[in-house]
Amino acid sequence: MAILSILIFPGFLFLAFYGTVFEFIDRKVYARLQNRKGPPWYQPIADFIKLLGKETIVPNEANRTVFLLLPVVTVAAVTTAFLSVPIWSTQAAMPFSGDMIVVLVLLTICPLTFFIAGWNSSSLYSTIGSQRVLTQLFAYEVPLLMSLIGPAILTGSWSLSEIAAFYVDKPLFALFNLPGFVVAILAGQGKLERVPFDTPDAETEIVAGAFTEYSGRPYAFFRLAIDMELVVLPAIFGAVFIPIFSANLFVGFALFVVKTVVILLVLTAIRAITARLRIEQMVKFCWMFLVPLALLQILINLFAKGLI
């Protein structure tokens, strides 16, 4: 059973499929916001298959093993993280106490692999890109963690499943989490490296950032990992900040789809209506705006704890 849930549902296969669907929705809505037609539904899958068939080029200076292994590590980390995120019910596939911290650490592995990938490629653009990945990591990681710590303090649990269960029990407490939700969405946008926080792979500045030297199959898996991240983050936010679940499997799953798609649409809209910030503006924004807001959230939840 465990191997099934790791490989098929809700593990790798489901996540990969759902990720490509999300990439399609993201691209389609982005295009429609710009009055374009947008890609057909099979475009992300076609892109993936096409990349699989392309030649893999490894730079001479790069360490070959590390270069080829990093995409696999990223995909593995994201898939593992998803196993502990509640989907159709408050109970995740593999919950354990303290899984929230593990999920966040696993998600931190992604930018770290991006950084190593860029650094290992030893090209100028990818080096600059990976520097920016790391700089940005220090900016969004703290507010993202703090925004999730608020609910954790209130519920007195470090497990996503238990947090979700608590809020289903006492749904009114979820309203206190509004500032945290805003922080999480914006920090999540930074984590997913999307406009306005796409400095690490700013196309017009540093080509493809850390992935400049990647091609073929390794690149396909990096893209897949990013698509999966695009699912995992909305799933976490949906579980913690929008505690609407159902005992019925099908209704629960439909609710999961609705929740994640709504969050995705917000992320897409932010991408469509802003210009890219410079890295130092991004860091400033995170520390001057997001961190105080997240602190406020923690403060609110500390007071709310008295109401339980």
Place this chain on the structure above:
Amino acid sequence: MAKVTIPLGPQHPALKEPANFALSLDGERIIGAAVNLGYNHRGIEKACESRNYTQTLYLIERICGICSHSHSTAFARAVEEVAGVEVPIRAEWIRTLVAELERLHSHMLWLGVAGHELGFDTLFMVSWRDRELVLDLLSKITGNRVNYGVNKLGGVRCDITQEHIDLIKPVLDQLDESIKYYIELVTNERTLAARMLGVGTLNYDDAVAYGASGPVARAAGVNRDTRRDDPYAAYPEIPFNVIIDDHADVYGRAVVRALELVESVKIIRFILDNLPDGPLETRVPRRIPEGEAFSRYEAPRGEDVHYIKGNGTDKPERVKVRAPTMANAASVALMLQGSYLADVPIIVAAIDPCFSCTDRTISVVDYSSGREGTLDWQALRKYSIDWYRSQGIAFDDLSRRM
């Protein structure tokens, strides 16, 4: 972090054409920059000398894909001056009309490119969508979207009929609305302002000293516009404002271009309402007499300068073109100093560069001896064959190696 020098270009996604910027970096800050042009030398001036004037006109029109009418009008005016031909007034007004339509689509193109360089693709798409309206108009009036082929020596090839006027007017109303929106957007969007205000500054004195022209100079407060200072075509009779801004940065350049869109629409309306009647062309002899002429033209990107020398035959003796980017390229090095690496694309894009139009002459420098000179075709060919041979690639047995 140690100082590093990185080459930006000749191939880089931010550059639509090959050019090279050698940037000395201290972390993300630029402490020195050098501009190297000349990757796209096409030998156009030399090619002009082996064609007759009619053929040259079309070659000149193809110097630039965006401001093609600017180049061909500047050239035609110079030739007409040498030939001593008076262009009919209606032809002058039609030239001006097409010139202003061209300015409209060029500035809208710039707005989109600027949005794209800043990662604001929605602005890019919306502005280019509206630009299509102008291109469709040009296509309907002249028969092509770019390289309109409106000019002929001594006049114009196409007439503006009442039908055309009825086509243009509703589009102008549509454009008015979207231009108003752009101005509001560019001046009020916080993320755009964050990336444009105080970026790539070029103050008044430097703009004058470096000979900047067009919107780059006007954004630095330099009150200079060839349309008013040395009026040509129909401009002496058309009222319009020269847009000046004192931000002296990328933001100022965006504002100048956005407001110039408004002026262009006004000029087009004025032309449509006051188009004089008359013939479309004066005959120009095939053989242009001896003499030289110098023609100035306010292209969308800045001042375009053409020089023609005739020698009594049907081919020009010498044609010299100085595209507006040549005037602005030097100031880019100054603008880049002290800015962030992330700002390079928008600073370069803010002069609305057209490097292929600019690359006229090259001089070859021998690295070992430092000698400077020119190579003729045979020598250049021999050099390239020898160079490839030194790399182990011989072209005579290339088929076998591949």
Place this chain on the structure above:
Amino acid sequence: MKTGKILPKAIKNLFSKPATSEYPAKKDAIFDDYRGLIAYNAEACIGCMSCKRDCPTGAIDIEKVGDKQYKATLRIDRCVFCGQCVESCPRDDALWYTSEFELAGLTKDAMKIDVLSDR
């Protein structure tokens, strides 16, 4: 100053028809005065070679095939569609534009065509 100033416009775009033109599935109408491929009427041609002389790229060629009989060949790979040949032609009915513009070919030979009036 406002962040996301373009949002209302973007949402309006979301519910309006895409501006994308779906070439080649749906071809937009080509305007009547479009300068496309030229057409040639051999009967009207007087063989003055004005078009050949003025062509900036040497794309058009007029051959004499008999007594007062001419034939025009065009190298589409050279033609820049400036329309100077039509402009230079002293006759009104010998050369004119058509709105034909999809002219790509795979070989150099395929790009050299006889210009006919019925194209």
